[in-house]
Amino acid sequence: MGYMNVKEKWFYYDTVMVSPWVGTLSHPIPGWYSSFSNLATSDAITFFNSRNKAIGLAYNNQDARDQLPFALVAETVSIGFFGPSAASLYGTPCPCVRGVKGRVDFLSAWWEDEVPQHTSAVFKVNQDERLKTNCAMLPASYGPTGFAQGQGDTSTLHGNSASVNAGGMGTPHLKYRWEFSADGIGIPRRATMSVEIRFTEWVKGWMATLWGPGSIEFATSPSPAYVAVPSVFMVQCMITGRREVQQRGEYHA
Amino acid sequence: MDYKNVAESAALYDTVVVCKNMYGKESSIGGWFTTFAGFSANEKHTFFKSRTEGSSHLAYCNMQSADNVDFVFKVFSFGVRFFAPVNPDCLNYQILSPSQYAENMPVWWMFDLPKFCGIDFRVQQDVIIENTCLATPSGYGPRGGGGAQPATDTRVGNANQIPWKAVTGTIGEPSIDNRFPLPNPIEIPRNTPIEANVYVSEYGRYVLRQLAGPESTVMLNENQVSTPAYADYLSMPNRYGIQVSLYGYREVQQRGQYFAAGAIQSGRE
Numbered sequence: 001m002g003y004m005n006v007k008e009k010w011f012y013y014d015t016v017m018v019s020p021w022v023g024t025l026s027h028p029i030p031g032w033y034s035s036f037s038n039l040a041t042s043d044a045i046t047f048f049n050s051r052n053k054a055i056g057l058a059y060n061n062q063d064a065r066d067q068l069p070f071a072l073v074a075e076t077v078s079i080g081f082f083g084p085s086a087a088s089l090y091g092t093p094c095p096c097v098r099g100v101k102g103r104v105d106f107l108s109a110w111w112e113d114e115v116p117q118h119t120s121a122v123f124k125v126n127q128d129e130r131l132k133t134n135c136a137m138l139p140a141s142y143g144p145t146g147f148a149q150g151q152g153d154t155s156t157l158h159g160n161s162a163s164v165n166a167g168g169m170g171t172p173h174l175k176y177r178w179e180f181s182a183d184g185i186g187i188p189r190r191a192t193m194s195v196e197i198r199f200t201e202w203v204k205g206w207m208a209t210l211w212g213p214g215s216i217e218f219a220t221s222p223s224p225a226y227v228a229v230p231s232v233f234m235v236q237c238m239i240t241g242r243r244e245v246q247q248r249g250e251y252h253a
Numbered sequence: 254m255d256y257k258n259v260a261e262s263a264a265l266y267d268t269v270v271v272c273k274n275m276y277g278k279e280s281s282i283g284g285w286f287t288t289f290a291g292f293s294a295n296e297k298h299t300f301f302k303s304r305t306e307g308s309s310h311l312a313y314c315n316m317q318s319a320d321n322v323d324f325v326f327k328v329f330s331f332g333v334r335f336f337a338p339v340n341p342d343c344l345n346y347q348i349l350s351p352s353q354y355a356e357n358m359p360v361w362w363m364f365d366l367p368k369f370c371g372i373d374f375r376v377q378q379d380v381i382i383e384n385t386c387l388a389t390p391s392g393y394g395p396r397g398g399g400g401a402q403p404a405t406d407t408r409v410g411n412a413n414q415i416p417w418k419a420v421t422g423t424i425g426e427p428s429i430d431n432r433f434p435l436p437n438p439i440e441i442p443r444n445t446p447i448e449a450n451v452y453v454s455e456y457g458r459y460v461l462r463q464l465a466g467p468e469s470t471v472m473l474n475e476n477q478v479s480t481p482a483y484a485d486y487l488s489m490p491n492r493y494g495i496q497v498s499l500y501g502y503r504e505v506q507q508r509g510q511y512f513a514a515g516a517i518q519s520g521r522e
Contacts, residue, residue: 009435011384021456054381056454057371061383082387085364142388144420145396156516166364166422174390174434193428219355221290221463223522224282229460234368235514240387248379 002217006086010072014047014195014237017172020230029055033109036233040199040207047195047237049242064078068191071244072185076130076177077123080168081116082229083108087165089214104214125193130185131178135197139170140141140238141177152208153213162217177240184241195237209224230243258325258504265326266498267300268313270450273467274490275464281360282309288451289493293453293461300449300497325504328439330432331382332391333372333451337363338491339395339419342468358466359420362493367424369457372497374449382433385452387433391498392432420497429500438501449497479520 017033023034030050032037049066051059063069086107116135123131148167170176187193201206215228261402270279279285283303286292304314317323337359346356367386374382382389425431441447451459469488 004355007437008381009433009437011388011433013385013388015385017417019456021459056369057373057383057452058369058385058454058457059371061371061385080387082368084361086360088357140388142390142425143427144422146364146420147396148360148418148420156398162360164360164364164420171392171426172424173428173431174388175430216357216361217343218357218361218460218463220463221465225462226466229463230494232456234367234369236385236387249377 004247005244006247007244010243012050012071012239013061016235017232018046019232020152022100036207036210036212042206045197047080049194066192068189068193070188071189072187073242074180074182074187074239075241076179077138078126078140078177079121079135080236081112082234083111083142084216085144085164085166086216089231090212090228118203122196122197125187126191136169138178141170141174143168143172144171151247156161259507260502262497263503264498264500266315266496267304268494269298270494271467271494272490289461289466291466291490293458296453302448313458320446325443326441328499328501330500331374331433332432333386333389334391334394334496335367337493339421340470341418342466342473343492346417356418360461366457369454373416376447377445381439387454390393390431390435392429393471394423395421395428396427414459435464451495464495467493
């Protein structure tokens, strides 16, 4: 009997992180950055050819760094920009003393809503370019959706009416993603696949000048006391489709 | 006569709760936590493996068996939801406005933590789903709301300057078709073990183990609302959690009938 494959719905994703926390890792993760200014020095940011799930299932579910371990029919693609939803960012280290503190609140919205409009994307299967477009046209269509009401703590001490950013590009519903042709794109097993994004000089100029990402302030024990932790900005590329695998519970190899 | 099954729409769900107070039998539920630091000690949080409707509560779990599916189940979709209180944690049991609120806790748990968590779903030893919790929307949960500014009467103490702030939301549009789809349904035989695991990344645990709480929502009592002054306050523990759900059709015997093999039935042909 020949082998028998079945198609399973599968999401395939890879993530680039920008955070001062990256600089604290004893084993650096390829293509991750500790600051916006470091990110600005990169010409192109690539996905699906340098990391695998060893970096954490939250960020990546590739078994192999640069090859598909199964045949995949790619149906949709997205490039999602995610900033911290707890959006009030302080300098590092946080000046956790009583008194008026400075902070920046808009960087999450800038990252999620403005940067994608000034970034290009190229999707390749092996050396074939299958899609070249603007990142704003490839919204994630997943992620936070919500709302904060009320002005919060206006004391200028701890709390500081912290900002909330729960939005992003597009509608966070999986049916609103960029679709390839009706049949999808058939990608053979062990083929290479990559997505490459490039920022405009305008974005890179901003990032080269920016400090941070900054820190988010939380209450810590024993309370009331406060701690600042580095925030995380991410770009996550996701391909959804159907993978071909052996029928479950069977062995037809 | 053979047995006859009918398909009924059904959900299976299980929940991990983080709350400083556990009530009654909740204190003995496996995999629930009273502090964020306790939650952060585990890299992996497992669902459909240890809790039942009886051991927890139907609001949180509807498994009859802790680790087996009690019926043939065709799963069409899968989702995970991070829920948090609408009101921030208050660090004191009095409202010493301003500055005693931890406003970032609900926001970070509900909107940011899913960015740092992966999830898988297994039927027996087969891995059916591996995904980021960001892109595994539950398709239900709170959505937007209105806006308001707190009372601005500054004549009496601090009570009228309470920094109220409500945060509502979820991951993805809370519409029932916005879930991880399984267009070719996963057919799970009866008495089959299943499990889902949420993996909290190193960064996620790094943040969580530094956090105080969860703490409580603190608000004025009725007398204070009428006549603001320092006095007793109401304090209710805030409840955070993660809920994993499967939607599909279960196969059960036709209601009101009994067609099991060997059954004695009157009026059978």
